[in-house]
Amino acid sequence: MNAETLQFILTTLMELATLLCAYLGLRLIKWSWQRRMLLIGLPLLANIILYLVYRTTPFFYLGVVLLICIPFVWPRKN
Numbered sequence: 001m002n003a004e005t006l007q008f009i010l011t012t013l014m015e016l017a018t019l020l021c022a023y024l025g026l027r028l029i030k031w032s033w034q035r036r037m038l039l040i041g042l043p044l045l046a047n048i049i050l051y052l053v054y055r056t057t058p059f060f061y062l063g064v065v066l067l068i069c070i071p072f073v074w075p076r077k078n
Helices: 003-027 033-054 055-072
Strands: none
Touching: 003 033, 003 055, 033 055
16 A cells, blocks of 8 residues: 555545544543543544645644534533
């Protein structure tokens, strides 16, 4: 498997994982905020690492999407 094919597969998997985790992290209200933050934080960390490795913009933009989701998961004062 050459480098371009591997990068395409990783980009596709991270796009799907980002969309799924962002949706679930924002919709699973009954879970604790730590679990939802972990659900958003793990793909964010993976996107950061893959951006540093490949230096392509899709991983950067996927990370930005997940960063935008974090304030909606962070607990508020009751």
